[in-house]
Amino acid sequence: MTVRINKSLCNGCGNSVEPKCVMVCPGDLLCKDPSNRCVIRDPKDCWDCAACVKECPQQAIEMTLPVQIGGRGSTLKAKTEKGRIIWQLTKPDGSKEFFEVHTRNT
Ligand code: SF4
Ligand code: SF4
Numbered sequence: 001m002t003v004r005i006n007k008s009l010c011n012g013c014g015n016s017v018e019p020k021c022v023m024v025c026p027g028d029l030l031c032k033d034p035s036n037r038c039v040i041r042d043p044k045d046c047w048d049c050a051a052c053v054k055e056c057p058q059q060a061i062e063m064t065l066p067v068q069i070g071g072r073g074s075t076l077k078a079k080t081e082k083g084r085i086i087w088q089l090t091k092p093d094g095s096k097e098f099f100e101v102h103t104r105n106t
Helices: 020-024 049-057
Strands: 003-006 030-032 037-040 059-062 075-081 084-090 094-103
Touching: 020 030, 020 049, 049 059, 049 075, 059 084
Parallel strands: none
Antiparallel strands: 003 059, 030 037, 059 075, 075 084, 084 094
16 A cells, blocks of 8 residues: 555645655655655555655545455545544545544644
8 A cells, every 4th residue: 555645736835845744754755756746755665654644734645545444445535633633534436434533732
């Protein structure tokens, strides 16, 4: 598995040299391409920690879930707000479910 970056949503975190997703990836797998969009350098090295998914302010990064968890083609995105993360599960048939997790971030 790996993450997928939607280039039409990614704005490169403005002109930041170190966008949020790049800063949090423990594997140093993310970087910007010449068009100021984020790309994943080596997808096979991604271990699906979801740190970048939670951190992206544009909701431009999504994870593909294992077949056993969500069915083939299901994906997960996140919207992080003060004190909570709203997870969006998109199922193979296109329907969506939302899960809210409270965090200790203030
Ligand atoms: S955090 Fe999101 S918007 Fe910012 S560079 Fe990464 S993918 Fe693009
Ligand atoms: S899911 Fe984790 S390891 Fe994979 S690219 Fe995102 S931050 Fe890096």
